[in-house]
Structures are given as C-alpha cells and as structure tokens.
Amino acid sequence: MTAVSGQPPPVADPAVAGHVVEEDQRALFGQSTAVFASLAGPAHLVETANPAFFAAIGDQRARTGVPLGELMPETADQGVIVVLDEVYRTGEPYTGRDVRFVLGSGPHAREAFFDFSYEPRRDAGGTVTGIRVIGVETTQVKQAQRLMAEHRALLEQIARQAPLTEVLDGMARRIESLAPQEVLVSVLLADPDGRHLRHGAAPSLPDFYNQAIDGIATGEGVGSCGTAAHRREPVIVTDITTDPFWKDFRQLAGRAGLAACWSTPILARDGSLLGTFAMYHRTPRVPQDADLALARVFAGTAALAIENHHSEQARRAAEAQAKAAHDALAKAVRAERELRADAEQRAATAAELTARMRAAAATQAATPHPERCQLGGARGCTAPAEIKVADSWGDAAWGCPAHVEEAILNVRSVFIASEQLGGLAAYVNR
Incomplete structure (x- = not known):
C-alpha cells in the first residue's frame, strides 16, 4: 500500500x-x-x-x-x-x-x-x-475552600459581638480541624502593659498546663510565646526537648505531651501587643506552608477579635461612666429638691409657730400662766403648759415639752424664758 x-x-x-x-x-x-x-x-x-x-x-x-x-x-x-x-x-x-x-x-x-x-x-x-x-x-484548593468557610464563620461570630472567650475557643477548634497534622492551639492575651500573657483559649491543652503558663512574662528565651511576644515576630521551636527557649518549661511540656511549639505574636493595627497565637504538636515538627498560612490568617483574625473586644469594653466603660455621672446628677437634683422642700416646710412651720406665739402673747396679760399648751395652733393642745418660751420681739408663750421643742428647732429667734418655773430646768428635765 x-x-x-x-x-x-x-x-x-x-x-x-x-x-x-x-x-x-x-x-x-x-x-x-x-x-x-x-x-x-x-x-x-x-x-x-x-x-x-x-x-x-x-x-x-x-x-x-x-x-x-x-x-x-x-x-x-x-x-x-x-x-x-x-x-x-x-x-x-x-x-x-x-x-x-x-x-x-x-x-x-x-x-x-x-x-x-x-x-x-x-x-x-x-x-x-x-x-x-x-x-x-488539589491540596491548596481544598485547604483554601475549608479555610474560607471556617474563616467566614469566625468573622460572622465576631460581627455579632460574641464573647471573646467564645470567639477564641471557636477559632482554636477550627484551626485544629484545618491543620494538616494534629495540632493543639493556644491563644494568650497580653496584659495592658504588655509584660505578661494571660490565658485566652486552649481547648485541647491540659488544664494544669494552661494554669501553669497563665501570667508568664514576655521576654527573650521565655518559651516560644514569651519570646514571640518580646520580639514581635514568629518563633518556631521544632523540638522542645533540645531548644534553649524551653529550658524552664521543658518538664512541664513533657508532662503535657508537647514536643514542638510555633508561636506568632498577635499585633494591633498600631503595632502594640495583643497576645500570642501558638500551635503545639505532640512530635517534633517542621512547619509546612499550610501551617504558616493558617498562623498568618488566624493571628490577624484574632487581632480583629481582640481589638473589637477592647473597643466594646471601652464603649461599655464609657457608657457606665456616663450613666454613673447621670445617676449622681439625678441624685444631687433629688437631694437639692428634698432640701428645698424641707427648708420650705421649716419656714412654714416657723411662720405658723411665730403666729401661735404672738397669739399666745396677746393673752398673757389676762392669763400669765395658762393651764394648757398655747402652741398647739388651730388644732389645739390639751397637754399642760410646763415651759415658757419667748422670741426676740418680746412675745412669750407657754407650751408642752413637745411643742416647745418644735418651736426651738424651727424658729431661730425662740429661746426659753429665764424663769424659775417653766425655765431651762423644766426643759432639760422634760
């Protein structure tokens, strides 16, 4: 062919x-x-x-x-x-x-x-x-899809202002589910002065370990987290048993079954320290690209959550302070009104008692020492007249101990007449 x-x-x-x-x-x-x-x-x-x-x-x-x-x-x-x-x-x-x-x-x-x-x-x-x-x-595509889904859920949690402990705990669990190999996540929160780190979230680490590192200082050589916080840069410790940063915590890490720790500082937008984000492993581990990507993404997300929390705390503190000031002003206004009402009541009582004394004084010529109290006003008083009082105008009246005391307290010009009977001795012995 x-x-x-x-x-x-x-x-x-x-x-x-x-x-x-x-x-x-x-x-x-x-x-x-x-x-x-x-x-x-x-x-x-x-x-x-x-x-x-x-x-x-x-x-x-x-x-x-x-x-x-x-x-x-x-x-x-x-x-x-x-x-x-x-x-x-x-x-x-x-x-x-x-x-x-x-x-x-x-x-x-x-x-x-x-x-x-x-x-x-x-x-x-x-x-x-x-x-x-x-x-x-398809590793990168698969990881990106999972990362986007989990990250979106976390951002929604932050947006609805869930409590910070709930956000950080959820974040830690999400990272543990996303990581290529078994990982135990910890988030520590910086004190306001940036000198110590406090427990934030670590759902998979033993309680005794979390309690032991709660409050650790930031500084060079203080484990992975203390050093990362001090340096303001990631610190990768692939083998805790040999790394000098862990000399003071090696026994503690051994009890907790921890062999590697990669820590990333959580920084605010102005560069100030908010905390640290750590990934622990039970065997010595070198970080893969996916691990480092997770650390970068979620350290930024943790910063957003913590800053939002601080802003919300500041807002609530300002509101509480404003409410306290408002309440104090309202209390002062009420007190002023009460004092004014009391003063007005005292003035009315004083005027009424003064009128009673003047009325009683008019009868003194006919009855120098009446039998009944003259200070009872329109309602009258049937108590015996035991004490004599007078005012700076020269008006005098006899009254019972109760009405005399009322006159002395409410009318500034009233005093006890200096007579043997019905004088100061009678008032003191009332």
Missing part, C-alpha cells in the same frame, strides 16, 4: 505503538505540574516519573527502579497498594477525587489531596504490564 503524500506511514507493530505512546506521555508530563509516574509489574516498580511526582512525595525520594511501596512506605497503611493491585489484576482503571494522603513521616509529614487516575498499561497481547499514575494535586 502506498502512503498518502505528506503523511507518515502507519505503525503496524502494537509494541512499537505502545512504546510511542509511552514516550509521548513522558514528553507531555515531563515539565507539567500534573503528577505522572509509570509503574511496572505486580510490584509496581517505579519505572519513570516526572519532577512534579517527586516534588509531591519529597525530592529526597527522587529515584526510580524501586517498588512504590518501598519508595513510599506510608502508602501501605493508606490503601494505595491495595487499589493498585486491583487495577493491575482486573485491568480496570480507577479514578479518585480529592483523595487525602499523608506523605512522608515524622517531622516532615504533610497532608495532601489529589485528583488522580490509575490507568492500566498493556502489552501487544493486551496483558496488563503496569500502571500509569496521572494526577493533579
């Missing part, structure tokens, strides 16, 4: 065709950000892989010619080898969406998410000889 002009002759050999496809795929994925690896045989020998694959699993493990289970031993406990075995056995491809993996181990372990497919490789006879792994890492 003659080939059509301008077109290459068809490839007749299936083995050759398969080789061409493999070469094309290697070329296609060589510089791609998509993950690609070609596995051979039932042991899933890593025959070739692109840089993105090795970047995903860790460049320190960039080698071929070894089984995937040996190159990535952590995959055995995550079901990867089981799925690969099934694809190799059945020849049926497998696709996963947003599948979670923990890559690496120890301090450098990280959480990752992938969209991927396992495609069987076949020889000329159709027998499965290996598997092609093709995937795209």
Whole structure:
C-alpha cells in the first residue's frame, strides 16, 4: 500500500505503538505540574516519573527502579497498594477525587489531596504490564475552600459581638480541624502593659498546663510565646526537648505531651501587643506552608477579635461612666429638691409657730400662766403648759415639752424664758 503524500506511514507493530505512546506521555508530563509516574509489574516498580511526582512525595525520594511501596512506605497503611493491585489484576482503571494522603513521616509529614487516575498499561497481547499514575494535586484548593468557610464563620461570630472567650475557643477548634497534622492551639492575651500573657483559649491543652503558663512574662528565651511576644515576630521551636527557649518549661511540656511549639505574636493595627497565637504538636515538627498560612490568617483574625473586644469594653466603660455621672446628677437634683422642700416646710412651720406665739402673747396679760399648751395652733393642745418660751420681739408663750421643742428647732429667734418655773430646768428635765 502506498502512503498518502505528506503523511507518515502507519505503525503496524502494537509494541512499537505502545512504546510511542509511552514516550509521548513522558514528553507531555515531563515539565507539567500534573503528577505522572509509570509503574511496572505486580510490584509496581517505579519505572519513570516526572519532577512534579517527586516534588509531591519529597525530592529526597527522587529515584526510580524501586517498588512504590518501598519508595513510599506510608502508602501501605493508606490503601494505595491495595487499589493498585486491583487495577493491575482486573485491568480496570480507577479514578479518585480529592483523595487525602499523608506523605512522608515524622517531622516532615504533610497532608495532601489529589485528583488522580490509575490507568492500566498493556502489552501487544493486551496483558496488563503496569500502571500509569496521572494526577493533579488539589491540596491548596481544598485547604483554601475549608479555610474560607471556617474563616467566614469566625468573622460572622465576631460581627455579632460574641464573647471573646467564645470567639477564641471557636477559632482554636477550627484551626485544629484545618491543620494538616494534629495540632493543639493556644491563644494568650497580653496584659495592658504588655509584660505578661494571660490565658485566652486552649481547648485541647491540659488544664494544669494552661494554669501553669497563665501570667508568664514576655521576654527573650521565655518559651516560644514569651519570646514571640518580646520580639514581635514568629518563633518556631521544632523540638522542645533540645531548644534553649524551653529550658524552664521543658518538664512541664513533657508532662503535657508537647514536643514542638510555633508561636506568632498577635499585633494591633498600631503595632502594640495583643497576645500570642501558638500551635503545639505532640512530635517534633517542621512547619509546612499550610501551617504558616493558617498562623498568618488566624493571628490577624484574632487581632480583629481582640481589638473589637477592647473597643466594646471601652464603649461599655464609657457608657457606665456616663450613666454613673447621670445617676449622681439625678441624685444631687433629688437631694437639692428634698432640701428645698424641707427648708420650705421649716419656714412654714416657723411662720405658723411665730403666729401661735404672738397669739399666745396677746393673752398673757389676762392669763400669765395658762393651764394648757398655747402652741398647739388651730388644732389645739390639751397637754399642760410646763415651759415658757419667748422670741426676740418680746412675745412669750407657754407650751408642752413637745411643742416647745418644735418651736426651738424651727424658729431661730425662740429661746426659753429665764424663769424659775417653766425655765431651762423644766426643759432639760422634760
């Protein structure tokens, strides 16, 4: 058969065709950000892989010619080898969406998410000889989606002015759920002078630990948080057992099962210290990009919550002060009114008593010493007249002890007449 002009002759050999496809795929994925690896045989020998694959699993493990289970031993406990075995056995491809993996181990372990497919490789006879792994890492997208949702919920909590302890506790729990690996979050609040840190929230740390660090000083070498507060910059301690910053707290951290602590200062817009935000780990840990992003985002959010709390406290204090001043003014006005009313009542009483004395004085010529009290007014008084009083005008009257005392208290010019009977002795002995 003659080939059509301008077109290459068809490839007749299936083995050759398969080789061409493999070469094309290697070329296609060589510089791609998509993950690609070609596995051979039932042991899933890593025959070739692109840089993105090795970047995903860790460049320190960039080698071929070894089984995937040996190159990535952590995959055995995550079901990867089981799925690969099934694809190799059945020849049926497998696709996963947003599948979670923990890559690496120890301090450098990280959480990752992938969209991927396992495609069987076949020889000329159709027998499965290996598997092609093709995937795209969706970790950042997945984390961003979760972060946005949790962050939005936290901002709504701040907007409705929930109590600060409730906001900080909710924030700590959200971070613990978002972090790639187990993390225990603590928020400490700075005293107004910035010299000490007080407990704010730490829902997953032991109570004895929270109580022990409540009130720690800020300063160089005072753990991760005290140092971060002093420096106004993040302090990363990856291994508490060897770090000099923790020499005074090493035993306490050991009792609490803490091995690493990354602390970020919480700063106000003017740069003043509001507190610290710490992420603890139970094993020595080096922070990943996702950890640092969480710390930056939520340290800023904590600053917003704390500043709002301070503003609300200042507003309430101002309102309380204004109310106290208003109440004091109202009390003073009431007191002034009461004093005025009392003075007016005293003046009326004095005028009435003065009139009574003048009326009594008019009768003195006819009855020098009446039998009954003359100071009872219109209502009269049937009590015996025992004491004589007079005023500066020369008017005098006899009255009972009760009415005499009333006259003395209310009429300033009234005095006890100096007579043997009905004089001062009678008043004192009333």
